[in-house]
Structures are given as structure tokens and as C-alpha cells.
Amino acid sequence: MGPAGSGKSTYCSTMVGHCESLARVVHLVNLDPAAEKFTYEPTIDIRDLITLEDVVEELHYGPNGGLIYCLEFLINNMDWFEEELNNFDDDYLIIDCPGQIELYTHFPIMKRLVENMQRLGYRVCGVYCLDSQFIDDIPKYFSGVLSAMSAMVQLEIPHVNVMTKMDLLGDRAQSSRMERFLDPDPSLLAESANIETHSKFHGLNLALLRLIEEYNMVSFLPLNIKEEESISLVLQHIDNAIQYGEDIEPKEPKDDADPEDEEGDIEYFQ
Numbered sequence: 001m002g003p004a005g006s007g008k009s010t011y012c013s014t015m016v017g018h019c020e021s022l023a024r025v026v027h028l029v030n031l032d033p034a035a036e037k038f039t040y041e042p043t044i045d046i047r048d049l050i051t052l053e054d055v056v057e058e059l060h061y062g063p064n065g066g067l068i069y070c071l072e073f074l075i076n077n078m079d080w081f082e083e084e085l086n087n088f089d090d091d092y093l094i095i096d097c098p099g100q101i102e103l104y105t106h107f108p109i110m111k112r113l114v115e116n117m118q119r120l121g122y123r124v125c126g127v128y129c130l131d132s133q134f135i136d137d138i139p140k141y142f143s144g145v146l147s148a149m150s151a152m153v154q155l156e157i158p159h160v161n162v163m164t165k166m167d168l169l170g171d172r173a174q175s176s177r178m179e180r181f182l183d184p185d186p187s188l189l190a191e192s193a194n195i196e197t198h199s200k201f202h203g204l205n206l207a208l209l210r211l212i213e214e215y216n217m218v219s220f221l222p223l224n225i226k227e228e229e230s231i232s233l234v235l236q237h238i239d240n241a242i243q244y245g246e247d248i249e250p251k252e253p254k255d256d257a258d259p260e261d262e263e264g265d266i267e268y269f270q
């Protein structure tokens with residue numbers, strides 16, 4: 001999840017590529033009815049059910065209303081989604097969501113979706129992407145974190161914040177400026193916020209920081225898609241959040257496995 005252009009689809013394709021390199025069975029699920037092209041073909045695609053283009057053309061909705069319509073249509077046709085989801089057992093699904101904040105705040109659409117997946121036995125982790133290019137000052141940081149928090153509070157699932165596009169922070173000065181937002185000290189943030197805002201907002205700054213701190217929302221995992229180590233670290237956090245791999249069944253031995261060769265006997269999922 002995350003605001004428009006925050007790097008959600010890039011996150012998804014980066015993770016699919018990474019998981020494939022680890023031989024993890026992974027599928028991309030596209031829930032963005034306006035998506036155009038993907039690096040990896042989605043295994044489940046809302047566009048097989050409904051497209052934004054059709055809704056705009058036939059019902060004369062604008063792009064935003066059209067998108068909400070599409071997602072509501074999905075919720076009202078959950079049997080389609082459940083049928084698509086039924087084939088995956090222990091596999092790892094990465095779900096690319098649309099960016100509209102209304103889907104998390106005004107309408108219980110994503111909440112319903114998550115509840116349905118949980119009912120089917122899926123463990124779901126929310127990954128919220130925020131663009132490092134837009135978090136370079138305190139007011140933007142506040143608004144980004146609060147949007148992430150609204151999604152977290154609505155969905156009530158394990159939640160990980162990811163700071164995307166870290167590769168674009170070329171020089172050291174830029175990177176170290178960003179570091180204070182990755183795992184910030186709230187009292188330092190309050191100081192900076194107070195410098196940047198009129199004194200009548202200082203009470204509000206403090207209240208927001210307390211809120212952010214109490215919900216444990218202050219930390220972000222940096223994601224540099226050009227560095228394998230960075231991708232791996234984000235994946236590890238999410239694996240921990242959903243306890244991925246803990247109860248995965250060993251695969252059946254291959255028919256042609258050599259009984260003498262112990263290592264060849266059982267293959268484990270990654």
C-alpha cells in the first residue's frame with residue numbers, strides 16, 4: 001500500500017524477482033484496476049474481473065470514483081477472488097494495491113479483503129510504502145506517517161513501513177539527512193517541527209509525535225532496490241511479521257530421488 005507513485009508496483013516486482021531468486025514460490029496479485037503493465041505477469045488480476053477503463057466509459061465515472069467502484073465491485077464479488085485464491089496453499093502472495101487513501105480510511109474495502117483472506121487461512125502483513133523523496137522535511141514526514149497509520153489502524157494486521165527509492169538519495173549528505181527519519185528520536189523531531197512551524201502549532205506537534213510514538217509508527221525500513229541486502233532485510237522483517245515458513249510442509253520426495261542419497265530425499269520450500 002501507499003500513496004500514488006510511492007513505489008508500490010516497483011516494490012512488488014522487486015520482491016517477486018528476489019523471491020524467485022531464492023526459489024520461493026511467489027505470485028503477484030494485482031488489485032489496481034488502472035494498472036497498465038507489469039514486469040511480472042500477475043497470477044491474479046482484478047482487471048480480469050473489471051477494468052477502470054470500462055467503468056469510466058460505461059458509467060461515466062471519473063478516475064477516482066471509478067476506482068472505488070471497481071474495488072467495491074471486487075468486494076461484492078468475493079467469490080471470484082476466493083476462487084482465484086484457492087489454489088495457493090503455502091505460497092507467498094504479493095498484492096499490489098491502488099494508492100487511493102479513501103480505500104483505507106473512508107470505505108472498509110481493504111479491511112473486508114483482508115478479513116476474507118484471513119478467513120481462508122492466509123496470514124497478511126500490511127506493507128506501507130512512502131517515497132523518500134517526499135519525506136525530507138518534518139511536515140511531509142508527519143503527513144506520510146499519519147496516512148500510514150490510518151491504514152494500519154483500519155486493517156489491524158502486522159504492519160511494516162518501507163521508505164522507498166533510497167537509491168535516488170545519491171550523495172552522503174542526502175542519505176544522512178534521511179537517516180533521521182528512518183528511526184527517529186521523537187524528541188528531536190519535536191524540536192525540528194517546532195522550528196519549522198508557528199508557535200500555535202507546537203502543542204499539536206507534540207500530540208502528533210506522542211500518537212506516532214504510541215502506535216510504534218516511528219520506524220521505517222529503507223529499501224534500495226539496487227542492493228540485494230536491502231531487499232533481503234525488508235523481506236526478513238515481513239517474514240517475521242507473518243511467521244513465514246514456520247509451518248511449511250516438506251515437499252513430497254521426488255519420484256526419481258535416489259534413496260541412498262539422504263540429501264536428495266526431501267526438498268523444503270524456501
Ligand SMILES: Nc1nc2c(ncn2[C@@H]2O[C@H](COP(=O)(O)OP(=O)(O)OP(=O)(O)O)[C@@H](O)[C@H]2O)c(=O)[nH]1
Pocket residue numbers: 002003004005006007008009010011032098099164165166167168223224225
Ligand atoms: N529510482 C527508483 N525509482 C523508483 C523506485 N520505486 C519506484 N520508482 C519510480 O517511481 C515511479 C512510480 O513507481 P511505481 O512503482 O509505479 O509507484 P506506484 O506506487 O505503484 O504508483 P501508482 O500505482 O500509480 O500509485 C516510477 O517511475 C518508478 O520507476 C525506486 O526504488 N528507485
Ligand SMILES: [Mg+2]
Pocket residue numbers: 008009010032035096
Ligand atoms: Mg502501481
